[in-house]
Amino acid sequence: xxxxxxxxxxxxxxxxxxxxxxxxxxxxxxxxxxxxxxxxxxxxxxxxxxxxxxxxxxxxxxxxxxxxxxxxxxxxxxxxxxxxxxxxxxxxxxxxxxxxxxxxxxxxxxxxxxxxxxxxxxxxxxxxxxxxxxxxxxxxxxxxxxxxxxxxxxxxxxxxxxxxxxxxxxxxxxxxxxxxxxxxxxxxxxxxxxxxxxxxxxxxxxxxxxxxxxxxxxxxxxxxxxxxxxxxxxxxxxxxxxxxxxxxxxxxxxxxxxxxxxxxxxxxxxxxxxxxxxxxxxxxxxxxxxxxxxxxxxxxxxxxxxxxxxxxxxxxxxxxxxxxxxxxxxxxxxxxxxxxxxxxxxxxxxxxxxxxxxxxxxxxxxxxxxxxxxxxxxxxxxxxxxxxxxxxxxxxxxxxxxxxxxxxxxxxxxxxxxxxxxxxxxxxxxxxxxxxxxxxxxxxxxxxxxxxxxxxxxxxxxxxxxxxxxxxxxxxxxxxxxxxxxxxxxxxxxxxxxxxxxxxxxxxxxxxxxxxxxxxxxxxxxxxxxxxxxxxxxxxxxxxxxxxxxxxxxxxxxxxxxxxxxxxxxxxxxxxxxxxxxxxxxxxxxxxxxxxxxxxxxxxxxxxxxxxxxxxxxxxxxxxxxxxxxxxxxxxxxxxxxxxxxxxxxxxxxxxxxxxxxxxxxxxxxxxxxxxxxxxxxxxxxxxxxxxxxxxxxxxxxxxxxxxxxxxxxxxxxxxxxxxxxxxxxxxxxxxxxxxxxxxxxxxxxxxxxxxxxxxxxxxxxxxxxxxxxxxxxxxxxxxxxxxxxxxxxxxxxxxxxxxxxxxxxxxxxxxxxxxxxxxxxxxxxxxxxxxxxxxxxxxxxxxxxxxxxxxxxxxxxxxxxxxxxxxxxxxxxxxxxxxxxxxxxxxxxxxxxxxxxxxxxxxxxxxxxxxxxxxxxxxxxxxxxxxxxxxxxxxxxxxxxxxxxxxxxxxxxxxxxxxxxxxxxxxxxxxxxxxxxxx
Numbered sequence: 010x011x012x013x014x015x016x017x018x019x020x021x022x023x024x025x026x027x028x029x030x031x032x033x034x035x036x037x038x039x040x041x042x043x044x045x046x047x048x049x050x051x052x053x054x055x056x057x058x059x060x061x062x063x064x065x066x067x068x069x070x071x072x073x074x075x076x077x078x079x080x081x082x083x084x085x086x087x088x089x090x091x092x093x094x095x096x097x098x099x100x101x102x103x104x105x106x107x108x109x110x111x112x113x114x115x116x117x118x119x120x121x122x123x124x125x126x127x128x129x130x131x132x133x134x135x136x137x138x139x140x141x142x143x144x145x146x147x148x149x150x151x152x153x154x155x156x157x158x159x160x161x162x163x164x165x166x167x168x169x170x171x172x173x174x175x176x177x178x179x180x181x182x183x184x185x186x187x188x189x190x191x192x193x194x195x196x197x198x199x200x201x202x203x204x205x206x207x208x209x210x211x212x213x214x215x216x217x218x219x220x221x222x223x224x225x226x227x228x229x230x231x232x233x234x235x236x237x238x239x240x241x242x243x244x245x246x247x248x249x250x251x252x253x254x255x256x257x258x259x260x261x262x263x264x265x266x267x268x269x270x271x272x273x274x275x276x277x278x279x280x281x282x283x284x285x286x287x288x289x290x291x292x293x294x295x296x297x298x299x300x301x302x303x304x305x306x307x308x309x310x311x312x313x314x315x316x317x318x319x320x321x322x323x324x325x326x327x328x329x330x331x332x333x334x335x336x337x338x339x340x341x342x343x344x345x346x347x348x349x350x351x352x353x354x355x356x357x358x359x360x361x362x363x364x365x366x367x368x369x370x371x372x373x374x375x376x377x378x379x380x381x382x383x384x385x386x387x388x389x390x391x392x393x394x395x396x397x398x399x400x401x402x403x404x405x406x407x408x409x410x411x412x413x414x415x416x417x418x419x420x421x422x423x424x425x426x427x428x429x430x431x432x433x434x435x436x437x438x439x440x441x442x443x444x445x446x447x448x449x450x451x452x453x454x455x456x457x458x459x460x461x462x463x464x465x466x467x468x469x470x471x472x473x474x475x476x477x478x479x480x481x482x483x484x485x486x487x488x489x490x491x492x493x494x495x496x497x498x499x500x501x502x503x504x505x506x507x508x509x510x511x512x513x514x515x516x517x518x519x520x521x522x523x524x525x526x527x528x529x530x531x532x533x534x535x536x537x538x539x540x541x542x543x544x545x546x547x548x549x550x551x552x553x554x555x556x557x558x559x560x561x562x563x564x565x566x567x568x569x570x571x572x573x574x575x576x577x578x579x580x581x582x583x584x585x586x587x588x589x590x591x592x593x594x595x596x597x598x599x600x601x602x603x604x605x606x607x608x609x610x611x612x613x614x615x616x617x618x619x620x621x622x623x624x625x626x627x628x629x630x631x632x633x634x635x636x637x638x639x640x641x642x643x644x645x646x647x648x649x650x651x652x653x654x655x656x657x658x659x660x661x662x663x664x665x666x667x668x669x670x671x672x673x674x675x676x677x678x679x680x681x682x683x684x685x686x687x688x689x690x691x692x693x694x695x696x697x698x699x700x701x702x703x704x705x706x707x708x709x710x711x712x713x714x715x716x717x718x719x720x721x722x723x724x725x726x727x728x729x730x731x732x733x734x735x736x737x738x739x740x741x742x743x744x745x746x747x748x749x750x751x752x753x754x755x756x757x758x759x760x761x762x763x764x765x766x767x768x769x770x771x772x773x774x775x776x777x778x779x780x781x782x783x784x785x786x787x788x789x790x791x792x793x794x795x796x797x798x799x800x801x802x803x804x805x806x807x808x809x810x811x812x813x814x815x816x817x818x819x820x821x822x823x824x825x826x827x828x829x830x831x832x833x834x835x836x837x838x839x840x841x842x843x844x845x846x847x848x849x850x851x852x853x854x855x856x857x858x859x860x861x862x863x864x865x866x867x868x869x870x871x872x873x874x875x876x877x878x879x880x881x882x883x884x885x886x887x888x889x890x891x892x893x894x895x896x897x898x899x900x901x902x903x904x905x906x907x908x909x910x911x912x913x914x915x916x917x918x919x920x921x922x923x924x925x926x927x928x929x930x931x932x933x934x935x936x937x938x939x940x941x942x943x944x945x946x947x948x949x950x951x952x953x954x955x956x957x958x959x960x961x962x963x964x965x966x967x968x969x970x971x972x973x974x975x976x977x978x979x980x981x982x983x984x985x986x987x988x989x990x991x992x993x
Contacts, residue, residue, distance in 0.1 A: 010511045012536075012569045014106065014147045017922070019959060020271055020281060024096055024107045027081060027269035028255060029114045031073050031094065036824050037120035037789065038062050039177075042223050058174045060224035061121045061252045067092075074266055079629055082617030086266045092253035093265035097603070099276035100259045100554070101283070101534060101561030105140040108229050108257050113152050115227060116179050123173070123224040125182045125249060129235035134161060137183050137231060139510065155179065162188055164204035170217045174224055182221075186236045189218065190245045206248075222250035229255045234262040260554075260602040272605045273554075274686075280573075282561040283539075283580040287591050288400065288696035290392050290583075296327045298382035299349040301340070303375040304331060306365045312336060312358040314367050317380075321345030340369075349382075378545070387440065389585075390544050394419070394441065395448040397542040397583045400696075401521070402458050404539050407866055408577065409461070412566040414514055417540035418559055419445075419524045426544070427479050427524045441524065441544060446473040449522075470519035477522035510535060514565060536562040536571075542583035553595045554602060557582060574914055576868055581696065609652045610687045612639045618679045630676065638680060641670055654688045662688070685891070700875065702867035702885050709862065709882040713908045713940075717932045720942050720976040724854035727919065727966070730845045736837055737809055743833045744813035750829060752821040789823055798831045799838065809834070839958070842921065843965050848973035861915045882910040892984060893928065896947050899986030900931060907932045907940075920966040922959055927967055927980075935993060942978040944971055945989060 040062035067089045074086050074094075098104045108126075115121040128134045141159045148157070156178035160169055162185075173180045189205045205217045228251035230236050237243045246254065256265065259273075276282045302317040313335050321327050321344060332343060340353035352371035359366040365377035375381060383389070401417045408415055419441070421427055426439045438446075450473050452458060462471050470476050512518050514537055538560030560580045564572050572578065584591045599605050615635035622628045642648045647658035647667075661667040662684060669677045708714055795806045810816070810830070819826040862882065869875035869887040876894060878886050878901040888894040888911075900906045909931035917924040929945040946964055964982055971980040983989035 010515050010567065010569050011146075012143060012511065012514075012565055013571070014144060015571060016147070016151055018103070020279070021103055021107050021110070023081070024098060024269045024271065025111050025114055027077050028094060028096065028111050029118055030077055031070055031253075031268070032063070032065060032115070032119050033073055033828065034069065034822075034824055035063065035065050035119045037118075038064070039120055039122065040225060056171070056175045058220070058223055059122060059177050060174075061123050061227060062225070063252050074268070077268055079616050079631060081269055082613065082615075083267050083270060084611075084613050085616075085632055090265040092251070093256060094253060095256045095261060095264045095267045097261055097264070097267065097270045097272065098257065098259060099271055099273045099282060099561070100558040101563075102271055102276050102281050104257050104259070105137060105231070106144065108231075108255065109141065109144060110148065110151075111255070112179060112181065112227075112229075113148055113155065113157070116155065117152065121227055121252070122177065122179050123226040124180065124229060125184060125221070125226045125251075126229045126231060127184055127186055127236055127246065128231045129186055131185065133231055134183055134185050141181065141183075143511075157181065159183065162205075164188065167209060167217060170220055174220050182226075186242055186245065189248070190241055218248055222248065225250055225252045227252050227255065229257065232258050234258055234260055238262070259558075261604075264604070272603055273599050274605060280575045280578070281563075283563065283578040284575060285557060285595075286579050286581045286696050286699065288396060288581055288583050289586060289591065290389060290396065295384060296329075297349075299340075299347075299353060300329070300380065300382035301353070301375060302380035302383070303365070303367055303377055306358055306360045306367065306377065308358075308360045312360065314355070314358050316367075318344060318350075319347070321347055387444075390441065391444045391448065393542055393544060393583050393585065394444050395452070397540055397581075398445070398449055398452055398522075400581045400583070401540050402452060402461065404581075405461055406458070411572070411577070412568065413564055413572060413577065414516055414537050414567070415521060415540075416513060416535055416538045417522050417542065418538050419522065419542045419544055420556060421524060421526060422545045424479070424481050424526050428481070442477070442479075445477055445522065449473045449476065470521075472519075475519045477524065478520055479524040481526055511569075513537075514567075514569075516567065534559045534562055537564045539564070539579070540581045540583065543585050545585060552598050552602075553591065554598050557595075576866070579868075606652070608654045608688055610639065610642065610648055610654060610684065611652055612636045614639070614683055614687065615680055618676055618683070620676050620679070634673070638669065638673060654684075658684065659688055695870070695872070698871040698873070700869055700871050700885070702869055702875070702883050702887060704862060705879075705882055705884050708880065708908050711908060713932050714882055714910070716940075717908065717930055717942055717978075718858055720974070720978040721916075721930055721944060721971070722855045722858070723850050723974050723976070724856065725848040725918070725970050725973050726851055727846055727848045727921070727969075729842060729921070730847065731838075731841050732845065733805065736841055737805065737812070740809050740834055740837050741812040743837070744809070744815055744830060747815075747829060747833065750815075750818035750822050750826045788820070789827070791819060791823070791827060794827050795831055795834070799834045801834070801838075839962075843962055846921070846966065846969060848966075848970045850973060850975075856916055861913050865913060865915060867913070880906055880908055882908065886911050890947075892947050896929070896945075896983070896986050900929075903933075903986070903990070905933050905935065905990075907934055912944075918963075918967055918970045920963055922962055925963040925967060933990075933993060941993060942976075943989075944978060944980045946980075946982045948982055948984060 040060040042058040042060060070092065071086065071089050074089070078085055096104075096107070098107065112124050126137055128137060138159070138161055145157070149155075158172075158176060158178055159181035160173075161183045163169060169182075173182055187203075189203050191203045191206070205221075208216055226249060228246060228249055230246070233256040237246050254265075271281070277284070296319045300317075300319050303314060304317055305315040307313055313333055315331055315333050317329060317331050318340065319327050319329050320332065327345075327347075334340070334343065334355055336355055336358065338355045340350040340355070341347070344350045352369070353373070354370040355367060356370045357366075357368040366374055368374040373381065397417055397419070401415055404415045421441060424439075426441045428442065429437055429439050431437060453462060453471060513520060513535060541556050541560055543556060557580060563578050566572055582591070586594075596607060600607060613632060613635055615630055615638050616632045618630040618635075619627055620630070639648070639652075642658070643650065645657075646655060647661070648654055658667070662681065667681060667684075669680055673680065791810065792803055792806050795801070795810070796803055799806070813830075815826070818829075867883070867887060869885060874887050874889070875885045876888065876897060877884070878897060880901050881897075886893075886897045888897060893911075897909075897911070900909050909929055912927055912930055914926050917926045919925075927944050928947050929943075931943050931945060933941045933943065935941055944967070946967065948960065968980050971978055981989060981992070
């Protein structure tokens, strides 16, 4: 199987351009230097080294950085910070793909060829190398087979460093931070330094690191919170002499020049990762033993512990609740004098990390996470395993026909619970392996699952011993053992798991259930992990984000194609705690690890809002205006000085009573959208609230719906006819009238330095710009550049360039001129593609009602994304936004609406930019007798200028498709139902 990659995912392109655009104005140019090495016969050879060259000043870079930050709604940088740039992307959204494609774009736009990817561990190193392997063909298609060489640094192969330095191709070195962290200036200690820092005879007395440094590489740090987290590591990175440092992670500890952020909330809401569903097992009405569970210990204002215990209230009812206790507290009294707790007086609290414990006077003790008096722990684990297998088999019943293999992952705290060895070294199944096989064999023999194993294709394996396996590290005797996940002993585990990544996705491999210890942390995930189960007896060393991160990526089918259906992409977590505790814990981890502030509005929160000004041009709201709105919210007591949202704001938003100041009325709706996002929490599905959406047979089989369906079921094909003459004329006119392209300039500042005990400060007293007076350099191939960027013929490009008569601008600043011309051309090409598109019906091609509505099962969450309706062909509507929810409710209440449906994803229109699935089909009766038929797309804005290009283009195609059907159905875009209704 080959995984197929998508080239035009908008969020990934945004992340890429957020780095590439920093260097706007940089010319394509390399830096050359001399490389002198000793060859195999002790002769010296000299080659020409090729490095990166940056001509832009830090002031110019900072200006571009600030423009990009405003575009992305991020805090404004005031310092370039040694050219460190941060990209934050949630796990599973394609971080490695993004920085790999960024490499190609930096080469294409600016000629940079030398790149180093620094990683913290063997796991991530192997994962990056594997990613470069499987994306090579994909990027070859996009970048016309631009040569790209990549290798893992090996200190025993100095020739790799020479090839890296002298090659004119894209060169990517992958190196573990530990391979160059140790460096000493003292020659007596040099033998203890990494080889890359030692003088080498094979390099004519130079250190390999010196040769690398001369290339001025672009350094990419994968997971910087684990790479340059010490002073020595920072020194090691600096020794590479980086042109810039690009930092990629989901959990940055420090954010230098944050350029792009796709945080967990954004990724989740945009369905770029799997939705999370939590299934938990909780003991009910088990109050017959002295139940105590240790939840936390701390030493703030005295030693205290938080425990869960059973307490009798004044009505005699026993409930299981959390209680904070301190030394000498008597649980007998705290429990409401329940005799079961006699003798449980707290005598000791240990807060030492890793040893957190409480002790009682009766000799009983508990470690953090442990409980007593609960159901038998082994029985609880058995039930967790059984529930995880059931969830897995339920998914297989629906996904196998779609060519999707289901994988489930079990995290355990001790390897011996899965596999142990007797005194002779013979392996035996641990208790979890035995439980799994017993429950698996029981479940697959139930009638509802037998069909999975009776298919002629024999896709699934019945032998319980072949469907599960463990991925653990081994000792020098070949025995599995417990490790932290970052040791040398983990290498074989990582190697095996990386090589098996695609193999695991194939039905030909019987393995479907994976047991692992800490080895499966960062560095491994698999898109078809649909279930995660935690079997832990005491303290859990893996965070919730680490566990769910192994299965967040969207799944793929047997053809390697990404499946985007949100009804399929659901990750079920079998938690060993309540849903409320899991959700609260996950939210706290997100806040702690990513800096996402739930319920907080920041001063820059509104800066990226765009609008059309009085001159008809798109304009960004900006930082100053954003601070004005923030100050207004503070003055009106909608937020606290910390930015925390108050109940007053929540209530006014809910009642639609919130208003902004008059000068910002034009964008009030967008300001409200930002506020709503700030006050919302991460929605995590509770398995118990899951509901299957059934058809409303009366509406589905009604004459009204059949008539509506007949009017929209026809398929079409499209063709494109572009008016080349008009494209040339319009482009020439726009280039003639575009602003003058200024020459390259220098910025001069004069500062008065003031040195005080409080520090060194400065005041700028003069600023001026001067045009570059350097001799004219050789001009790039203008026509070729525009050809490559627009795919137009040389004849067409030449006609436009000559006809526009702006070649003086090209001489002033070649790169700026070429960028401006390409921007105008791309805009005009896009506009003409759409104006020239034509849809035609194809006889005999139509969507079949049964295939669209009956053959795909819909599932929703009662508390999150479903509402009850009576006029829809479904008994409930699954909505993706508040706009859709309001629209559906309004249609259901309106007396003139006879029937409507949310169109399933199987109903789509083909467009040049991908398949388009409209939102609604609806039949409205006007004046009591005239029946009108509509297909409606709901959007937060109906202003075409405010819609993103891709959304706007798909809507344009939708209009032309339905017009071509000639069935009387009308296509409309609406925000609110009453606006739609008023236009009928």
